[in-house]
Structures are given as C-alpha cells and as structure tokens.
Amino acid sequence: EGTEGDSALKIQYLCELETIESELDSMPEGETELEMEEIASASYKTWDDALNKIWSELEKQLPNEEMDKLREEQRRWIKEKYKAASEEVAQYEGGSMESLVKTNTQAQITKERCYELVEKYM
Numbered sequence: 001e002g003t004e005g006d007s008a009l010k011i012q013y014l015c016e017l018e019t020i021e022s023e024l025d026s027m028p029e030g031e032t033e034l035e036m037e038e039i040a041s042a043s044y045k046t047w048d049d050a051l052n053k054i055w056s057e058l059e060k061q062l063p064n065e066e067m068d069k070l071r072e073e074q075r076r077w078i079k080e081k082y083k084a085a086s087e088e089v090a091q092y093e094g095g096s097m098e099s100l101v102k103t104n105t106q107a108q109i110t111k112e113r114c115y116e117l118v119e120k121y122m
Helices: 010-027 033-061 064-090 098-121
Strands: none
Touching: 010 033, 010 098, 033 064, 033 098, 064 098
C-alpha cells in the first residue's frame, strides 16, 4: 500500500497506535491471575482511550453527515464487541479465566477498531 494519499494526521495516528502496541507488547506477562487481569484491564483501557481520542479527532474532521453514519456504525460495533467477548468467554463459563478472556477479547477488538477508524476515515 502506498502512503502518498495518506494524510499527515493518519500517519501520526498510525504511529501512535503502533507505539501503544509495542509498549503493551513489551510489558511483562503477568505471573498470577490477578496480575494477568490487571495487565488485561490496563491494555483494554489503553485501547479504549486511544479509540476515544481517534473519535474526537474524527468529530473535528468529518462532515456531520458522515459522522452521523459513523455513530450508527459505532453503536453496532459496540454491540458486536460485547457479543464477541461473550462468545469467546462461553467456553470458560464460570471458570477463573472468564473475566480475563473477556477483557482480553475486548482489548483486541478495540485495538482493531482503532486501526480501522484511522485507516478508513483519516
């Protein structure tokens, strides 16, 4: 993919996302379940914050009409995210891994959404 058409903003945000990703990847793995939980939560929060930052940038950049469409799409995406997390968790029902898997799945899906929004709309 050529980057000629990519805006400076898009490139800046992609760099930020990649930085977040490598920072999270370089975090030590948790030893205990509690540590793993905390790492997963921190990771999810980090991606969620990134998503919110991208979102407010898009609100500044996009025409109202396009933003309205995107809001609709985002509502669907949120439902999908929870659905995917629930499906992922189903196999661990009641197990100690349940909330860890759920949080990790939500973090992963949110990360993908960050990239998708930047790629598609910036």
